[in-house]
Amino acid sequence: MTTITATTTAPPRARKLVGAGRRQWIGLIYVAPAVALVMVFFVIPLGMTAWMSLHNWPLMGEHSFIGLDNYVAILRDTRFWNALKFTGYYTVIVTIAIFAIAFPLAIFIEKPRPFTNLYRTFFFMPAVVGFASASLLWSWLLNVDSGLFSPAAYDLGLIDKKFNLLATFQPAFWSIIAMVVWKVAGFTMIILMTGLQSIPQDLQEAAVIDGAGPFARFRAITLPLMRRTLALALILSVAGSILAFDQFYIILRGGPRNQTLTAVYWIFNQSFVSFKLGYGAALSMVLLVILVALSLIQLWLLRKPEGLD
Amino acid sequence: MAQAISARGKLAARFARHSTGIIASVLFVAPIVWTALSAFKPAAEARLPPLPPWPTTGFSLENYATLNSFGDGLWASAQNSIYVSVMTVILSVIVSVLAGYGFSRFRFPFKDLFFVLILSTIMIPFQSILTPIFLVLTKLGLHNTLTGLVGVYVTLQLPFSIFMMRNAFDAVPREIEEAARMDGAGNATMLVKVMLPLVWPGVVTIALFAFLGAWNEFLAALVLMTDQSKFTLPVMMTALQSGRFGAIDWGAVQAGVTVMMVPCLILFLALQRFYIRGLMAGAVK
Numbered sequence: 001m002t003t004i005t006a007t008t009t010a011p012p013r014a015r016k017l018v019g020a021g022r023r024q025w026i027g028l029i030y031v032a033p034a035v036a037l038v039m040v041f042f043v044i045p046l047g048m049t050a051w052m053s054l055h056n057w058p059l060m061g062e063h064s065f066i067g068l069d070n071y072v073a074i075l076r077d078t079r080f081w082n083a084l085k086f087t088g089y090y091t092v093i094v095t096i097a098i099f100a101i102a103f104p105l106a107i108f109i110e111k112p113r114p115f116t117n118l119y120r121t122f123f124f125m126p127a128v129v130g131f132a133s134a135s136l137l138w139s140w141l142l143n144v145d146s147g148l149f150s151p152a153a154y155d156l157g158l159i160d161k162k163f164n165l166l167a168t169f170q171p172a173f174w175s176i177i178a179m180v181v182w183k184v185a186g187f188t189m190i191i192l193m194t195g196l197q198s199i200p201q202d203l204q205e206a207a208v209i210d211g212a213g214p215f216a217r218f219r220a221i222t223l224p225l226m227r228r229t230l231a232l233a234l235i236l237s238v239a240g241s242i243l244a245f246d247q248f249y250i251i252l253r254g255g256p257r258n259q260t261l262t263a264v265y266w267i268f269n270q271s272f273v274s275f276k277l278g279y280g281a282a283l284s285m286v287l288l289v290i291l292v293a294l295s296l297i298q299l300w301l302l303r304k305p306e307g308l309d
Numbered sequence: 310m311a312q313a314i315s316a317r318g319k320l321a322a323r324f325a326r327h328s329t330g331i332i333a334s335v336l337f338v339a340p341i342v343w344t345a346l347s348a349f350k351p352a353a354e355a356r357l358p359p360l361p362p363w364p365t366t367g368f369s370l371e372n373y374a375t376l377n378s379f380g381d382g383l384w385a386s387a388q389n390s391i392y393v394s395v396m397t398v399i400l401s402v403i404v405s406v407l408a409g410y411g412f413s414r415f416r417f418p419f420k421d422l423f424f425v426l427i428l429s430t431i432m433i434p435f436q437s438i439l440t441p442i443f444l445v446l447t448k449l450g451l452h453n454t455l456t457g458l459v460g461v462y463v464t465l466q467l468p469f470s471i472f473m474m475r476n477a478f479d480a481v482p483r484e485i486e487e488a489a490r491m492d493g494a495g496n497a498t499m500l501v502k503v504m505l506p507l508v509w510p511g512v513v514t515i516a517l518f519a520f521l522g523a524w525n526e527f528l529a530a531l532v533l534m535t536d537q538s539k540f541t542l543p544v545m546m547t548a549l550q551s552g553r554f555g556a557i558d559w560g561a562v563q564a565g566v567t568v569m570m571v572p573c574l575i576l577f578l579a580l581q582r583f584y585i586r587g588l589m590a591g592a593v594k
Contacts, residue, residue, distance in 0.1 A: 024415050024416045037464045049438050130543065136569075140559055146355075182340065271439070280440055291437070
């Protein structure tokens with residue numbers, strides 16, 4: 001480990017490559033398995049998605065070319081637009097909630113002090129558990145009869161009779177938000193921590209000497225210098241939330257009354273429950289365009305400031 | 310006097326700091342511990358709300374035993390999950406080490422194109438290409454096989470792990486290779502005997518991420534594995550929790566969730582610095 005950190009700082013040497021001439025072709029053999037996998041499981045399926053979206057493609061039987069009919073159908077598919085609207089709403093709320101918890105935690109663990117590493121480890125533990133495990137766990141905690149929250153509130157005398165958190169939209173939605181924040185906050189915290197640690201200490205000290213209070217320092221130094229880290233944490237949270245599926249499928253099955261169907265959930269239903277593969281592909285293309293647009297925004301936000309590095 | 314006040318202030322600050330830390334730690338860890346403890350209750354007690362979380366009517370492994378009686382059983386799904394995760398680790402390490410070495414040390418046609426192609430797959434959500442992946446696997450005769458699932462999982466790991474390995478190889482000084490070549494080392498010997506020990510931390514990092522990714526993945530396994538004997542743990546547990554095997558046995562759910570969480574937590578606690586390293590590498594670049 002030490003050798004690597006030591007050598008990364010060495011000035012880059014001129015690209016003098018091992019061997020010469022035809023020996024370089026061997027490189028192709030080294031990268032061939034990776035390229036083959038990406039071809040088979042990414043490039044070809046991607047092309048097929050575009051191709052299938054122009055077809056009526058049932059699971060069994062012949063498929064037929066129907067041009068843009070699937071896309072026209074999407075325009076009238078109010079349930080898809082509702083799913084997309086819900087996904088957007090969820091993304092905004094959950095991202096705000098994650099940052100509201102993760103940012104204070106990142107500040108809390110940023111400086112090396114006694115027990116900080118221990119706290120960091122505890123905060124991070126839910127992040128290594130899978131979304132499916134976390135959802136199964138919380139579906140139990142949220143259960144009205146055998147779970148924790150409702151019976152505990154009842155035993156403490158906070159409510160008169162047991163309340164089913166998953167039966168109506170608002171409590172169900174906020175329960176999911178609580179579960180996702182519990183699961184993801186530690187992850188976002190680590191990303192934000194790397195940003196905080198990269199701020200030069202003398203800058204903060206100079207500001208203190210100039211009489212800047214903690215809020216002024218936060219606004220004038222911390223936030224601007226963390227721009228790229230903030231953008232990264234934001235994009236990871238937004239992209240992850242737009243693709244949300246596990247928690248809504250496992251805890252709520254899209255309910256109550258189909259109000260928590262997300263975009264991926266709707267595509268899953270169309271493709272693998274109704275087996276309308278062509279239509280599912282067209283929906284996927286819409287989702288894909290949204291995500292790629294987001295990635296391009298990401299590249300723009302993460303660009304290195306001019307004149308630096 | 311002033312000193313006494315500032316000392317008391319420091320003590321108060323430390324007290325506030327540690328109480329915040331302890332309360333927050335408890336909130337994050339409690340659900341995990343709660344489940345693991347409740348799983349040891351006898352079935353009759355596990356149906357009741359978990360207050361208190363530990364077994365009060367005697368310690369029991371009944372829930373684990375029941376879990377093994379649903380469908381093909383817990384052990385069958387656990388074996389599937391272990392197989393898929395271990396194979397994903399082995400294959401993604403081999404493929405990424407080779408590719409990382411190739412991209413770092415050789416010049417060949419389409420090199421930049423291939424590198425950008427592999428990295429750009431991170432922009433495309435695999436959720437949107439699951440249907441064609443399903444059809445491709447059918448064409449290859451890998452439909453409903455764990456091998457097919459491994460192929461998908463390895464591909465999902467490639468952008469991160471190849472990027473990671475290319476950087477690791479870039480950081481190895483070329484003098485080391487030149488010296489080894491003087492001693493007559495061929496390409497393969499060079500990679501395995503000379504280079505691999507130097508990039509070992511990177512290998513551990515990508516292996517850890519591959520394991521966690523494969524062990525926890527849900528949607529692709531749900532869509533691609535239609536035969537119950539091929540279910541991985543998340544798919545099997547969701548089938549159980551949805552009442553597919555009759556009334557929901559919450560004791561079995563607690564036991565199953567514990568089995569799903571424990572390997573991740575052990576690996577994370579043992580290899581924490583590699584995990585954080587991987588996150589940082591992703592965050593800084």
